[in-house]
Amino acid sequence: WYYERNLGDKRYELPPGDYGWPVIGNMWSFLRAFKSTDPESFISTIVSRFGRAELYKAHMFGNPSVILTTAESCRRVLTDDESFKPGWPSSTVNLIGKKSFVGISDEEHKWLRKLTAAPVNGHEALSIYLKYIEDNVVKALENWADMGQIEFLTELRRLTFRIIMHIFLSSEGEQVMEALEKEYTVLNYGVRAMMINIPGFAYYNSLKARKRLVATLQAVVTERRERRKSTQETVKKDMLDALLDAKDEYGRMLNDEEVIDVLVMYLNAGHESSGHITMWATVLIQTHPEVFKRAKKEQEKIVKNRPPDQKGLTLKEVRQMEYLSKVIDETLRFITFSLTVFREAKKDVNVCGYLIPKGWKVLVWFRSVHYDHETYPEPKKFDPSRWDGFTPKAGNFLPFGGGNRLCPGNDLAKLETSIFLHHFLLNYELEQQNPASPLMYLPHTRPKDNCLGRIRRVC
Ligand code: HEM
Numbered sequence: 001w002y003y004e005r006n007l008g009d010k011r012y013e014l015p016p017g018d019y020g021w022p023v024i025g026n027m028w029s030f031l032r033a034f035k036s037t038d039p040e041s042f043i044s045t046i047v048s049r050f051g052r053a054e055l056y057k058a059h060m061f062g063n064p065s066v067i068l069t070t071a072e073s074c075r076r077v078l079t080d081d082e083s084f085k086p087g088w089p090s091s092t093v094n095l096i097g098k099k100s101f102v103g104i105s106d107e108e109h110k111w112l113r114k115l116t117a118a119p120v121n122g123h124e125a126l127s128i129y130l131k132y133i134e135d136n137v138v139k140a141l142e143n144w145a146d147m148g149q150i151e152f153l154t155e156l157r158r159l160t161f162r163i164i165m166h167i168f169l170s171s172e173g174e175q176v177m178e179a180l181e182k183e184y185t186v187l188n189y190g191v192r193a194m195m196i197n198i199p200g201f202a203y204y205n206s207l208k209a210r211k212r213l214v215a216t217l218q219a220v221v222t223e224r225r226e227r228r229k230s231t232q233e234t235v236k237k238d239m240l241d242a243l244l245d246a247k248d249e250y251g252r253m254l255n256d257e258e259v260i261d262v263l264v265m266y267l268n269a270g271h272e273s274s275g276h277i278t279m280w281a282t283v284l285i286q287t288h289p290e291v292f293k294r295a296k297k298e299q300e301k302i303v304k305n306r307p308p309d310q311k312g313l314t315l316k317e318v319r320q321m322e323y324l325s326k327v328i329d330e331t332l333r334f335i336t337f338s339l340t341v342f343r344e345a346k347k348d349v350n351v352c353g354y355l356i357p358k359g360w361k362v363l364v365w366f367r368s369v370h371y372d373h374e375t376y377p378e379p380k381k382f383d384p385s386r387w388d389g390f391t392p393k394a395g396n397f398l399p400f401g402g403g404n405r406l407c408p409g410n411d412l413a414k415l416e417t418s419i420f421l422h423h424f425l426l427n428y429e430l431e432q433q434n435p436a437s438p439l440m441y442l443p444h445t446r447p448k449d450n451c452l453g454r455i456r457r458v459c
Contacts, residue, residue: 003064010348013355015066017046017056025059027194034441039339043069043368054352058363061089062195065361066354067340069368071375073352075395077343077362078402081106086405087344087361091195091203095187095210096268097261101405110404111248112262117408119239120167120270126415127315133163134312137420141428144455149433152282152451156420157181157275163416164270168263170238172220179216183209184268192339192443210264217260239266273337274413276444278420279451281331284382285421286430291327291384296425298323303426318418326387328417332399333370334382335445340365341401366398429456 003019004011020026033042046056046067054073055066068074077084088102096102101109119125140159144150161181165172190206197204224240243259254262285292302317343362348355356362371379375396376386400407407413424430431454437447 003059007355007357010355010357013350014357015055015057015354016050016053017058017067018050019057019059019064024194025062027060030060031194031442037439039367039441040371043067043365053354055354055356060361060363061091061342063089063361064357065363066351066356067363067365068351069365070352071369071372071393071395071398074364074366074369074398075402076351077364078341078395078398078405080349081404083346083349084343084362085346087342089195089342089361091193092191092342094195095190095206097264099258099261100265101262102265103261108248112246113404113408115242115246116239116262116266119242120409120412122411123315126411129163129167129412130315130318130415130419131312132166133416133419134423136162137423141423141455145428145457149452149454151449152430152432152453152455153275153279153446154450156279157185157271159420160271160275160278160416161267163274164267166238167270168239168266169220176216176220180213180267181271183213183216184272187213187268188272188443213264214260217263218256221256221259221263269407270409270412272444274409274416276337276446277328277331277335277413278417279446280335281328281417281421282424282430283432283447283451284331284334285327285425286432287435288382291382292425295324295327295421299422299425302422313419313422318415318422321418321422323384324418324421325414326384327421328414329387329397329399330382330384333376333397336367336370336399337444338399338401339367339441339444341405364398364401366401369396369398372396427457427459429458430454431456 004014007014018026021028029045030042033039033045046058047053047069050056054070055068058065058067060067068077085106086102088096093103098104101113104112136159140155144152144155158181161184162177165177165180169176186209187206190203190209193202193206195203197207221240221244225244228241228244240259240263243254243262245253247253285295298321302320306317340363343364345356345358345360345362347358350356370376373379375392395402400410400413433452433454434447434449437449437452440446440448
């Protein structure tokens with residue numbers, strides 16, 4: 001009643017659903033499902049109570065919301081910037097930064113996105129990073145094989161963090177990198193947690209981690225500005241140089257707060273996701289022998305066809321990894337790293353026959369789209385061969401989102417995972433300490449033990 005009273009007769013056009021408990025809304029059922037062994041039960045309970053629909057009303061993260069569960073409704077919202085803007089919960093905006101892409105206006109987003117996306121995407125950019133990524137992958141695998149037991153996920157996150165640091169802050173040393181990497185682990189626990197700023201709660205710890213991250217990055221930005229002034233340096237070595245030089249069409253430049261928030265966001269988005277997806281792809285390959293065999297054969301063929309004087313991978317070879325690309329796509333679907341993204345209705349909008357009122361939050365629930373039985377028969381089965389001759393229709397495969405906010409790091413992420421799997425498949429295997437380790441689904445799907453195990457050389 002509280003949320004619907006101002007809608008008048010329009011309330012009859014709202015999608016089915018309910019608002020859960022007073023104050024906490026549907027968060028209790030959401031957290032209960034995602035802390036159980038069956039995260040799908042959150043949506044399947046809604047479907048069994050209210051019937052199958054494209055969207056459902058709910059009360060999530062402190063706001064009246066609509067949850068979108070089908071390809072068509074998700075696609076509609078992601079591609080309609082006239083009617084929707086980012087609508088992330090305040091907890092996410094406070095942690096990632098009000099001046100990052102989750103908090104700025106459409107115009108600023110367009111400018112900063114153009115500036116930052118080109119250097120991490122496209123053929124030229126990727127060929128610049130390929131060698132750096134490959135050298136670090138080879139070194140990391142050799143080290144891990146010597147180390148004995150490792151937390152595989154933790155090590156992979158370190159590796160992907162090193163790569164994104166190279167792109168954004170190439171001249172910073174190991175110390176800055178380690179300090180930042182540690183804080184990100186804490187920061188991420190609060191991103192999907194309840195916004196309770198009391199000692200002991202995840203959100204409280206994450207805010208503290210953000211403060212330390214900002215302090216470290218502030219020192220980096222101040223030092224870089226001074227160095228560039230004193231040496232009159234004009235060569236852009238990394239993304240920080242590009243951000244410090246950037247001018248919009250009115251000649252406005254970014255202040256420290258804006259530069260730091262863009263860094264906080266990119267450094268986070270650029271390592272957490274690729275680290276998790278690379279771990280899952282490796283685990284899933286290792287636990288599906290027929291997939292392992294086919295993927296390994298493809299990599300052996302690539303090496304066999306290589307000219308004898310060629311050292312290391314080329315982008316052309318990465319593009320020949322057709323089967324591996326299917327394995328990665330299936331991992332992206334099966335794991336769905338970004339469970340949902342958030343938008344807010346700028347005006348009353350009709351989506352698939354239902355009203356989304358102005359100001360309501362919209363949760364684009366990728367997980368339901370990727371587990372749809374009609375598009376993906378037996379969706380709970382990891383089956384890369386489902387991609388043989390199959391191109392999903394628009395909106396049916398959204399691991400990187402869509403529309404103007406499509407992930408700018410999608411090509412880089414797939415490249416990192418492909419290079420890692422190439423070397424892993426040729427020379428190593430993974431032996432998990434607890435293959436049946438329970439999973440955690442928040443903030444992202446991972447084994448509780450961070451994939452404790454050994455990387456073994458096989459040759
Ligand atoms: C497997 C790895 C990755 C996955 C699954 C992933 C997923 C996503 C998704 C779903 C979005 C859309 C958010 C929205 O619609 O609001 C997104 C946005 C974003 N991603 Fe990624 N991402 C990955 C890797 C990366 C990498 C490597 C980078 C860094 C280069 C990156 C940087 C970003 C940024 C900056 C945005 C915000 C884009 C915007 O608002 O315009 N991501 N990512």
